[in-house]
Amino acid sequence: MEQKLQSFFKSGLLDSYIIGTTSVAESLEVEHYIDNYPEVKSEYERLQDNLEILAKADALEAPKGILDNVFKAIETPLEKNVVALNPKKQTPWYSIAASAAAILFAVTSIYFYNQNQILQNESLIVDAEIDDLRSDIENNNSKLDDLSRMLLKLNNPDSRKYLLSGNERAKDLKTVAYINPVEKTSMIDVVELPQLPPEKCYQIWAEVNNRMINLGILDEKDRKLQSIPYVEDALALSISIEPKGGSETFADEENAVAEISLKDN
Template identity: 60%
Template sequence: MEIKLHSFLTSNLLNKYLVGETSMKESKEVEYFIDNYPEVASAYEKLQDNLEIIAKAGAVDVPNNILQDILESLEDNNETKVIQLVQNKRISWYSYAATAAAVLFAVSTFFLYQKNQNLVDENNVVVEEIFDLRSDIDNNNSKLEELSRELMKLNDPDAKKYVINGNERAKNLKTVAYINPVEKTSMIDVITLPKLPKEQHYEIWAEMQDRMVNLGILDESNRKLKQIPYVEDALALSIKISTKGDSINQNNAAVAEISLKD
């Protein structure tokens, strides 16, 4: 339906309807959109206001020297002269008047055409702004839905919360893990991480009965809940400082850890 609305607003039917150039079928279509879509009604009202402004602008007096310039130009053109007759003055006067009227009409027509083009451009801008606003609303709704899903996971009665504080090597470190053994999901919320040299980073590990499992890198710049792999029968979680590119780091000393067993 939004595609159909966008197609209508960019079809120039509103402009034709405003100046009475639509067929009966087109008029019914325009009136249907005006009655059922606030965006179209708003655009139509704006076109009416702009048309009123144009009508007022078109009533501006023509500069006094335009007609005189036209007459002088015609008089200077010797090729248009004919044999003088008794009634020549009257005929020339009517010719000048007709020419001046034609020029004034052409100027007015061009002026109105330019204004109409400006209205069309402005109408298209309004349409684009409407759809940009709709897109922003959709994006915000999507983020709210995602946040709502995350909150539901946190508030699930089966989810367990584990606060992981740093030891002497990382006193300001604090993260919170949410583990749901029923849904088999794990999430980590990074609250604070002490800064490290560029070549180092924090990693979170799951301690098993016979091995350690790397669950990923922790980065304070991403301050939102982060999904981490769920590990069945994990005994504890620990956070370690590792050097980038070092594949042998599971034996590094932990700077924070917590048991997952009651």
């Protein structure tokens, strides 16, 4: 199922569907995935929200009534001033019209200049949002690739599964180790780790020829499938409680809270 979803996301059909460039058959396929897979529906809704920033309006129009307001503002004062200067001489109507046109041109030029500045600022914001959107898509694809590789390792017939359950000191502890001796890979799934005091931590070990090899610290906050070092000819795995930061050596077996033998599996 995960591989099928990964193939669908990689196909780019969902992105094409969002912007309306899919064929009828492709649209039906995308709608089938949206209706039947919650992951696809969630991604579709997220892309819709992000792409709303691209829905900018058409070209701006000058506010209605601006021409009437300009004529009202200049008509009476202009005529009174001309008459006062030369009472016997009437100002030609085309002079008044030319003055009005010049003022109108100046007003509208300033208005559209301001609007252009606003649009330029919005364009910069849109470009930044598009970059973020592309980054989100790349991150999602990367996560899907990682998940796919993990699933391939888990589904490999050579992988062996080991369940480590806690003893009396950590009854709720539960982790699952996956070891592939053919590909020489090891992974561990931290399912549940009981909370420890701040000065303590969990540490995982591999036993080889009566010697304990440090495989790293397990953090209760990092509950996910993760890789651990592969140890050739390991006889057992153990989890112990150690001082914060971990120990260089497995000093005390009483600190062990979980262990499992690997030689009989």
